[in-house]
Amino acid sequence: MKEQIKKHFSRYVEFSDVEIDEIYSKLTQKTFDKKDYLLKEGQICKSNYFLLSGLIRSFYIDNKGNEKITQFALENWWVTNMESYIKNVPSYSSIQAIEKTTALIIDKVELEKLFNSIPKLERFFRIITENMLIAIQRRNDIYLQMKSKDRYDDLIQHFPVFAQRVPQYMIASYLEITPQYLSELRKK
Amino acid sequence: MKEQIKKHFSRYVEFSDVEIDEIYSKLTQKTFDKKDYLLKEGQICKSNYFLLSGLIRSFYIDNKGNEKITQFALENWWVTNMESYIKNVPSYSSIQAIEKTTALIIDKVELEKLFNSIPKLERFFRIITENMLIAIQRRNDIYLQMKSKDRYDDLIQHFPVFAQRVPQYMIASYLEITPQYLSELRKK
Numbered sequence: 001m002k003e004q005i006k007k008h009f010s011r012y013v014e015f016s017d018v019e020i021d022e023i024y025s026k027l028t029q030k031t032f033d034k035k036d037y038l039l040k041e042g043q044i045c046k047s048n049y050f051l052l053s054g055l056i057r058s059f060y061i062d063n064k065g066n067e068k069i070t071q072f073a074l075e076n077w078w079v080t081n082m083e084s085y086i087k088n089v090p091s092y093s094s095i096q097a098i099e100k101t102t103a104l105i106i107d108k109v110e111l112e113k114l115f116n117s118i119p120k121l122e123r124f125f126r127i128i129t130e131n132m133l134i135a136i137q138r139r140n141d142i143y144l145q146m147k148s149k150d151r152y153d154d155l156i157q158h159f160p161v162f163a164q165r166v167p168q169y170m171i172a173s174y175l176e177i178t179p180q181y182l183s184e185l186r187k188k
Numbered sequence: 189m190k191e192q193i194k195k196h197f198s199r200y201v202e203f204s205d206v207e208i209d210e211i212y213s214k215l216t217q218k219t220f221d222k223k224d225y226l227l228k229e230g231q232i233c234k235s236n237y238f239l240l241s242g243l244i245r246s247f248y249i250d251n252k253g254n255e256k257i258t259q260f261a262l263e264n265w266w267v268t269n270m271e272s273y274i275k276n277v278p279s280y281s282s283i284q285a286i287e288k289t290t291a292l293i294i295d296k297v298e299l300e301k302l303f304n305s306i307p308k309l310e311r312f313f314r315i316i317t318e319n320m321l322i323a324i325q326r327r328n329d330i331y332l333q334m335k336s337k338d339r340y341d342d343l344i345q346h347f348p349v350f351a352q353r354v355p356q357y358m359i360a361s362y363l364e365i366t367p368q369y370l371s372e373l374r375k376k
Binding site: 060062063068070082083086087092093115119120122123125126129130131132133134136137138140141142145146147 | 248250251256258270271274275280281303307308310311313314317318319320321322324325326328329330333334335
């Protein structure tokens with residue numbers, strides 16, 4: 001597992017074994033059962049989660065009482081509610097396991113300390129944050145402008161794993177189409 | 189002007205005068221007339237822009253041919269198209285001056301060099317990127333879920349300057365409401 005961490009962190013920045021050991025020593029491993037919450041709406045998010053295995057969704061309840069899924073994530077992805085995490089305010093979204101999920105959890109206070117002892121880590125998280133920003137921007141600006149059918153095709157093409165592992169009604173929520181229409185699209 | 193830069197950069201990280209001088213030496217100042225483009229759709233964005241004065245908008249053309257405004261920004265804000273900038277791909281959005289605008293431009297290659305010579309700068313841009321991400325996420329997840337009237341009230345309350353300086357039809361585009369409805373809201 002330390003190997004998975006080392007490989008992941010070395011994607012953008014080279015860390016020595018000593019540095020990886022130091023980072024690793026600050027990570028807490030936790031396994032969440034299907035439907036368990038990593039974060040619940042209203043809680044203050046104090047951690048950043050690195051998924052070792054499993055599958056999660058981020059969602060919030062809109063003003064009509066509907067669940068709105070904004071993100072799926074699986075192994076080797078980071079998830080958090082950035083606003084809650086950075087500003088210490090209650091989270092407006094929840095993060096929930098869709099499958100049994102194992103995550104490495106880094107506490108914000110510990111991460112701040114690590115930034116001081118291993119400044120290269122700033123670069124790693126700058127790049128991770130840039131990538132998150134690009135993904136969110138793309139989904140909102142481009143993806144949700146596409147026709148429903150094109151969105152589904154795009155999902156199938158780029159994230160076939162999601163289409164296989166995520167329940168259909170969640171895929172429909174993420175794509176902002178009705179489950180009925182998704183079912184029709186799948187039959188074609 | 190170097191004072192404005194020093195004050196801005198020192199918001200999140202302490203830089204020495206020597207470091208500020210080094211950063212400053214890599215910035216190019218440019219003034220854009222009203223309606224000039226800082227970046228045009230289809231170009232590869234090679235810079236990050238720090239606005240010293242003025243007002244800009246980011247927008248793209250949706251698949252129905254309509255302009256969609258995703259961001260306004262004014263003095264002391266950073267703007268770029270992150271996806272184009274990071275991935276070296278053509279930008280799907282444009283950045284255009286709404287007023288005469290003066291920006292300090294940092295070239296991506298120069299910024300990468302600065303990251304190496306002044307590692308603290310990584311922290312600064314990590315924090316800037318986190319804040320951008322929070323703003324985008326908030327607009328998309330919460331803002332666009334509000335009723336049209338509440339969106340306008342929220343804008344007036346949090347960004348009165350935009351309501352004063354940005355043309356009404358652009359405000360309407362940003363709020364995703366019709367100019368007619370915005371006009372009604374303003375009369376109330």
